Amino acid sequence: xxxxxxxxxxxxxxxxxxxxxxxxxxxxxxxxxxxxxxxxxxxxxxxxxxxxxxxxxxxxxxxxxxxxxxxxxxxxxxxxxxxxxxxxxxxxxxxxxxxxxxxxxxxxxxxx
Amino acid sequence: xxxxxxxxxxxxxxxxxxxxxxxxxxxxxxxxxxxxxxxxxxxxxxxxxxxxxxxxxxxxxxxxxxxxxxxxxxxxxxxxxxxxxxxxxxxxxxxxxxxxxxxxxxxxxxxxxxx
Numbered sequence: 001x002x003x004x005x006x007x008x009x010x011x012x013x014x015x016x017x018x019x020x021x022x023x024x025x026x027x028x029x030x031x032x033x034x035x036x037x038x039x040x041x042x043x044x045x046x047x048x049x050x051x052x053x054x055x056x057x058x059x060x061x062x063x064x065x066x067x068x069x070x071x072x073x074x075x076x077x078x079x080x081x082x083x084x085x086x087x088x089x090x091x092x093x094x095x096x097x098x099x100x101x102x103x104x105x106x107x108x109x110x111x112x
Numbered sequence: 113x114x115x116x117x118x119x120x121x122x123x124x125x126x127x128x129x130x131x132x133x134x135x136x137x138x139x140x141x142x143x144x145x146x147x148x149x150x151x152x153x154x155x156x157x158x159x160x161x162x163x164x165x166x167x168x169x170x171x172x173x174x175x176x177x178x179x180x181x182x183x184x185x186x187x188x189x190x191x192x193x194x195x196x197x198x199x200x201x202x203x204x205x206x207x208x209x210x211x212x213x214x215x216x217x218x219x220x221x222x223x224x225x226x227x
Binding site (some may be wrong): 098 | 116142147154157160167170174215216217220
């Protein structure tokens, strides 16, 4: 079993829809949680960074962390075709924060 | 403000050869991490360099080695290339002194093809 599980998709939604992306994990030591966006043949771009549990909002993006369920989510409001990309969740533990553990990514397609 | 840069963009090698990939961190960053991303997979941590020393290593064989220079730039070397080493190699930089703020920013990657 992988430490971080992520549905590969693809997830196809119409423009303007609310998108929900999720990851589950098995290591209870994870404290730092990130979401990256990766366009085809490009490097990952950091979208959201969250420490421990709770919510964080930045523009159209909201990140949620539920440590009791070992479950994290990224919500995208008013999705745009330019949001079409692969979304990677990543996490690390307090004693090994340098080493990011990634999910395999979810492909998102926003249809005009 | 320049972000993380990597060179070369693409590289084609044959099995058994050796390769060197290069990375310059984002301005103000002193820590470089290397990741391998196979097609359709998330990046996998290879190792991290801080103060010119390897600080942590992932589950990769000794064929993978690295170096960090005084100007914080870094090289990744892979010896005795295997077909399975074909991947996108990503460099990420961060400010490594404080673990709680060790947010990593990625470069565009080097796509290595081993034939």
